Amino acid sequence: MGAALAEPLRVHGSFTKTEITDRVRELLSRVGLHAALLARLPHELSGGQRQRMAIARALVTSPEFLIADEPTSNLDAALKREIIELLKSLQRNFGLTLLLISHDLRLVSHIADRVSVIHEGRIVETARARDLIETPIHPYTKELINSARLSWRNDLQHGVPELTTGPSSSGCHFVAQCSWASRVCHEKVPALAAHSTRHEVACHLADDIMQSLKPVPAVAV
Secondary structure (H helix, E strand, O other): HHHHHHHHHHHOOOOHHHHHHHHHHHHHOOOOOOHHHHHHHHHHOOOHHHHHHHHHHHHHHOOOEEEOOOOOOOOHHHHHHHHHHHHHHHHHOOOOOOEOOOHHHHHHHOOOEEEEEEEEOEEEEEEEEHHHOOHHHHHHHHHHHHHHHHHHHOOOOOOOOOOOOOOOOOOOOOOHOOOOOOOHHHOHHHHHOOOOOOOOOOOOHHHHHOOOOOOOOOOOO
């Protein structure tokens, strides 16, 4: 594991062996691992240790922008919380901009400042995390959050509604599953546009949906 952590420094900078060793040990400490683990192979580490190693390797070259793609997948609840708190701590201490990609809305609601919901490769809604969780506007966002709330009550990992249809050549990609759909939804792809001071939504009927909204309780995490 030591060679894997040191490789980015050897490739992307002119560092002495001592500088590389010091940087690797510093990063291990920052992610809560002991330097003795550097001599181990990946299969000799636990799931949580491997994830912390991956985070340390991503940070070893001091990036300003970090992409975390499903950083808590295949971890149990306790390890998920540890990794979430670690990412939040590193975000503060390193001044990182963190792009989090996840189906786990519990994770998203806990760590993100702003959330974009994607359906069929398109952003359908974007807002501050709390606003999006409490007052979702796009029908797909509503389905995601309703499913997630059900899964949290059942202590399941994810709650993502099943996609029964593929992308349409015209019209909204969510039209076949949307109870709000009207004629225009079948004929024209909605553009992402501001529908309040806090939400951008790609939905022809967003204003109508907003009029029917009632805030829902905040997510408990």
